Amino acid sequence: MSLIKLNNITKTYQMGEVEVNALKGVDLELKKGSFISFVGPSGSGKTTLLNLIGCLDKPTTGEVFINDVKINRLDRKQAAKFRGENIGFIFQNFNLMPVLTVYENVEYPLIMVQNVPLDERKKRILELLKKVGMIDQKDKYPNQISGGQKQRVAVARALVSNPKLVLADEPTANLDHESAFKVMGIMHQMKNEFGTTFIFSTHDMKIVGEAEIVYTLEDGIITGKKIQEGEN
Ligand SMILES: Nc1ncnc2c1ncn2[C@@H]1O[C@H](COP(=O)(O)OP(=O)(O)O)[C@@H](O)[C@H]1O
Ligand SMILES: [Mg+2]
Structure with a gap:
């Protein structure tokens, strides 16, 4: 079964009088449990495409299906619910909350969208922190850890609600090479362990x-x- 299906997607941004055709007819079918990359120069449409798959924006024309749900038909509230239940996000700038510890940052999505019992929640967070190699730093704040470590925390946060899909927009753009490869390796390992589809x-x-x-x-x-x- 395909997890993601895009049918003839176009996206046009209106900038005053000017139209920017960011996507000009994209067809795509992605299977569950794959590790996928979108590569292209700045301005080629990568972020636009990820935003459409992530229910953060809607195409101008065409259809987006995730798990056979036609997501471009969802209203804002439905889209938010769908995102919370199905999709994890990893950002270029990490987007950790500065006032929360490493542990609390990973816990955050669970508080927002799910009613997971405390014991189960704690077990899941600690397991993920261990897997990304951040268990010893769990009480630190984001400004006390390196960029590579921040992104490993963000990987754990993206996975905590057990999403089917994780979207990462240029997750290594702000990392040195060694940290970048380490973060990629961890993402790939998580894909193998949990069967989560990753697109970066x-x-x-x-x-x-x-x-x-x-x-x-x-x-x-x-x-x-x-x-x-x-x-694999
Ligand atoms: N909100 C927006 N308003 C107007 N134009 C945009 C907007 N977002 C992106 N674009 C334009 O759409 C094109 C694709 O951008 P983007 O998807 O961000 O590409 P990438 O992520 O590959 O750099 C670019 O020409 C960009 O300037
Ligand atoms: Mg981009």
Whole structure:
């Protein structure tokens, strides 16, 4: 079964008098449990595409299905609920809450969207912090840890509500190479353990090595698909 299906998606932004055609007809079908990269230069439409898949925005024309739910038909409230239950997000700037500890940052999505019993919640958070190698830093605040460590916390946070899908928009753009590869490795490991589908965007070709399928975007169109051997 396909987890994500896009049918002839276009997205046009209106900037005053000017129209920007950010996506010009994208068809895409992605299977469950895959590790996927969108690669392309700045302005090629990566963020726009991730925002449509993540129910953060709607296409101008075309249809977006996730798990056979037509998400471009959902209203704001329904979209928020769908996101909370199905999708985890990882951001370029980490987006951790500065006043919360590492532990509390990972706990945060559970407080917002789900009524998970306290014991279960704690077990899940500690398990994830262990898996991303941040258990020893659980009481620290974001300004006390490195960028790479922040992104590992963000990976744990994205997974805490057990989403089917995690979207990461340029997750390594603010990291040095070593940290970037470490974060990619952890994401891939989490995909293998939990069967979560990961989609990450990057403009850095060196980072795509971990991806199983690499889609190339140019000027609002998917111009290439490469299946990488030896992964999984
Ligand atoms: N909110 C917006 N309003 C107007 N134009 C936008 C907006 N967001 C993106 N764009 C334009 O759409 C195109 C694709 O942008 P984007 O999806 O951000 O690409 P990428 O993430 O690959 O850099 C670019 O030309 C960009 O300037
Ligand atoms: Mg972008």
